[in-house]
Amino acid sequence: MNNNKTIFIGIASYRDAELVPTLLDILARAQHAERLHIAICWQDNGKLHPFIDSGFIPQLVGEHHGHTLYRLIKGNAQIQLLAVDYLKSQGACWARHMSNTLYNGESYHLQIDSHSRFTAHWDSEMIAMLESLRSQSPRPILTHYPPPYTPEQNKEQRSNKVSRLIFSQFNDKGVVSLNSVDMVEEQPRRSGYLAAGYLFSDGHFIENVPYDPQLFFIGEEISLAARAFTHGYDLYTPHKVLLWHYYGRAKSPKFWSDHTNEAKKSGQVDQVWWERDNISYQRILSLLGISDKQVDLGHWCLGTHRTLQEYQYRIGVDFRQQRIHPLIKAKEKLTWFDHLPEEHELWQQQLVSPHLRMWQLTHADVDILRKDVLWWQLSVYQADNTPLINQQLSPEELLKLKSNDNGEKFDLRVYFDTQRPVAPHCVRLCPYIDGEGWGDIKERTW
Incomplete structure (x- = not known):
């Protein structure tokens, strides 16, 4: 790593007990902690004792x-803590936006969640991997869902499986949601999707694709991926583990x-979470061309390097019609198409409408292990009782x-596709x- 290669690390943390352990691990596992600038939007109660108890000196x-800004002194890294009353927070994307306002021209940008763990020399490894992609792209981004960890695990118990992002389904608002599958590759793999919990890029990504503070949560990743693509950035899945992520966190606020x-x-908050979510959806539906309702997106619009239509060709998804290329759900689970279609109409003819539901059943209602069942x-039926699948x-x-x-309940995955919506x-x-x-017969509405 060259002496001038610095990394800006943006962290949004909401009442997270894992924040301090994450900071300690960032510092301990970095090869050059002195080249790190960590900016945290800390949405909590304002009590600094968790940092002080772990050896940080707040200034x-x-x-x-x-909001109140502190400097946290520990080692040689520059650490800034923006203290926000958690009831004054405006959501995760707003918090990412706020941490990014502290960017100061660093060479690289790392976006993570406040519940992460790192491999040894993660900083040098990420830079080397990103730089290895320069011959393929002037603006590469490393991103995926890192493998899981839990706080009680030791390092030897953590998974070393790499996964890549894939299409999951259109949610009830028509917005793409993502899943992941295991991946074994010798080098980073091109992807069409982006994970908000791990993103490593050039520092200028923060300035060129600023985080939309009015987004809430659902749709954050697909909208940012579309904006990154149209601003000329290319997404890649890392081919080896660089960090871990704590998923679920059922007991966390x-x-x-x-x-x-x-x-x-009671006057504690300005807006309910679902009000922010509604505003967020309006912006995402407008950005992706799903809705005809025009929304002033301001600085948080698509770029001009490439079009939204090309992005849809590349990932095999028609946002507006909620249709996908069959290879997305086939064994290959493609997320990137190297070649653009010759004609839009021919591409449209290839697409199908996917339908997915997870049906929750109880063992008391459905004895799925019953031995005398032959089949x-x-x-699935339409409202007029026309069968869609049998x-x-x-x-x-x-x-x-x-x-x-x-042991008591289970989910049954029901998936099929149709040629028309x-x-x-x-x-x-x-x-x-x-x-x-x-x-x-057991029945439920779709």
Whole structure:
């Protein structure tokens, strides 16, 4: 790493007990901690003792954008802490925006969540990997969902599997959501998607693609990926583990648990979380061309290097029609198409409409392990009772669709696609029992 190669690390932290351990790990595992500038938007109660107890020395700097700014002294890294009353916070994307206001021209930009762990010499490794892509792209970005860790694990227990981002589904607002699958590669792999919890780029990404403070949570990643692409940035999946991420955090405080209807009525918060979410969705739907309603996006619009339509060609997704290329859901699970289609109409003809629901069932209602069932009938219907699918599944095939089984409840994955957009109305499951015939039908609305 050259002496002038500095890294700006933006962290949004909401009442997170893992923030201090994350900071300690960043410093301990970096090869050149003195070249780090860490900026934290700390949404909490303002009590500094967790930092002091861990050897940080806070120094009051003054006000920054209406909030108290501290410098945290520990080692040679520059660490800035922007203290925000958590009830005055405006959400995760706003917090990322606020931390980025402290950017000071550093060479590189690392965006992470406040619950992360790092490999040895992660800073040099990330820079080397990013620079290895310069012959392929002038503006590469490393991004994916890092493998998981939990605080009670030691380093030897953490997974070293690398995953890449893939299309999951269109949510009920028509916005793309993502999932991940394992990946084994010898070098970074081109991707069409971006993960907000790990993003490593040139520092100028912060200035060229500024974070939209009015986004809330859902849709953050697909909208930022589209903006990055249209500003000329190219996304890549790292081919080896560089950090870990703490997923779930079921017992940790969440923004939507604090910013409630009751909190607004009592004057504690200006807006309820779902009000911010509604504003966010309007901006995302406008940005991606899903909605005809025009929204003034200000500085947080698409770029001019490439078009939104080219981005949709590259990832095989039609945002407005909610249709996808079949290879996205096939065994290949493609997320990037190297070649652009010759004609838009031919591309449209290839697309299908995906339909996915996770149906929660109880073992008491559906005995999925019943031995005398010859097969299961899984069907989806439109409102006029027109069948969309009728699948005859063996007990073994049905078990493959089951997930998240806690002994009492489980999820059944129902997926199919159609050549044209349709509106599924209900899904039904019925066993055919040896010596008895059809059993009880279980039904739920789609």
